[in-house]
Amino acid sequence: MSKISVKDLNLFYGDFHALKKIDMEIEENKVTALIGPSGCGKSTFIRALNRMNDLIDGVKINGELYLEDQNIYAPDVDVVSLRRRVGMVFQSPNPFRKSIYENVVYGPKRCGIKSKSKLDEIAEKSLREAALWDEVKDRLQKSALGLSGGQQQRLCIARALAMEPEILLMDEPTSALDPIATSRIEELIEQLKKDYTIVIVTHSMQQAARISDKTVFFLMGEVVETGDTQMIFTSPSDKRTEDYVTGRFG
Numbered sequence: 001m002s003k004i005s006v007k008d009l010n011l012f013y014g015d016f017h018a019l020k021k022i023d024m025e026i027e028e029n030k031v032t033a034l035i036g037p038s039g040c041g042k043s044t045f046i047r048a049l050n051r052m053n054d055l056i057d058g059v060k061i062n063g064e065l066y067l068e069d070q071n072i073y074a075p076d077v078d079v080v081s082l083r084r085r086v087g088m089v090f091q092s093p094n095p096f097r098k099s100i101y102e103n104v105v106y107g108p109k110r111c112g113i114k115s116k117s118k119l120d121e122i123a124e125k126s127l128r129e130a131a132l133w134d135e136v137k138d139r140l141q142k143s144a145l146g147l148s149g150g151q152q153q154r155l156c157i158a159r160a161l162a163m164e165p166e167i168l169l170m171d172e173p174t175s176a177l178d179p180i181a182t183s184r185i186e187e188l189i190e191q192l193k194k195d196y197t198i199v200i201v202t203h204s205m206q207q208a209a210r211i212s213d214k215t216v217f218f219l220m221g222e223v224v225e226t227g228d229t230q231m232i233f234t235s236p237s238d239k240r241t242e243d244y245v246t247g248r249f250g
């Protein structure tokens with residue numbers, strides 16, 4: 001079932017046409033990987049899914065982007081509640097200069113949850129879901145900045161999960177991590193897809209092949225090909241996809 005449907009989406013940075021006539025269906029409870037050479041529009045596209053580009057001056061967007069049956073670019077959409085449904089994790093772990101606990105409960109507190117027992121429950125549930133609880137349960141009041149890079153990234157995932165999103169966007173979430181921390185995040189993504197729809201930008205084709213169900217290949221602002229990951233990597237239908245996945249360019 002489609003969780004997100006994109007219809008004829010175009011995005012311009014000033015005069016520069018960065019996303020061109022994008023049509024895409026993103027399935028629920030699946031991992032969709034966005035691949036393609038540098039500058040082809042992967043980050044721009046993932047940011048379009050929770051209207052993060054709205055914050056950039058000079059951006060113009062047209063077309064439709066449905067989250068279930070709601071066009072998220074319709075004029076009456078509440079962007080704050082949209083971002084609650086569509087959480088995001090960035091390339092470099094970016095915890096706040098606060099305790100581990102305060103990082104996780106930051107969003108729920110801002111949404112007005114005050115009960116200590118409710119916040120404790122959210123913190124534990126989110127940290128467990130992010131596979132970090134056992135490592136931090138005895139140091140919840142310590143600074144998040146004292147965690148390793150991989151732990152910080154799992155904390156950022158916990159912080160996103162604390163808002164109970166339906167969709168998790170991840171923009172190269174392991175590019176700053178070592179191979180062991182990377183494989184922990186990859187295992188985590190595999191588990192999270194039971195409950196969430198995940199869209200991940202990755203430069204690593206091995207990573208896309210390992211963790212995603214669907215792969216979308218972008219080139220110069222266009223979607224060249226979308227399909228089951230195994231098919232994209234073994235028998236793509238477009239020559240440009242084949243050249244990219246076999247390492248002939250990019």
Ligand SMILES: Nc1ncnc2c1ncn2[C@@H]1O[C@H](COP(=O)(O)OP(=O)(O)OP(=O)(O)O)[C@@H](O)[C@H]1O
Nearest residue numbers: 013016018036037038039040041042043044045056
């Ligand atoms: N804020 C901006 N203002 C103007 N142009 C931008 C802006 N952000 C991105 N671009 C341009 O849009 C195009 C797509 O960029 P984007 O970052 O989406 O690509 P990408 O595929 O994610 O690249 P990378 O893999 O290097 O992160 C590039 O040509 C980039 O220079």
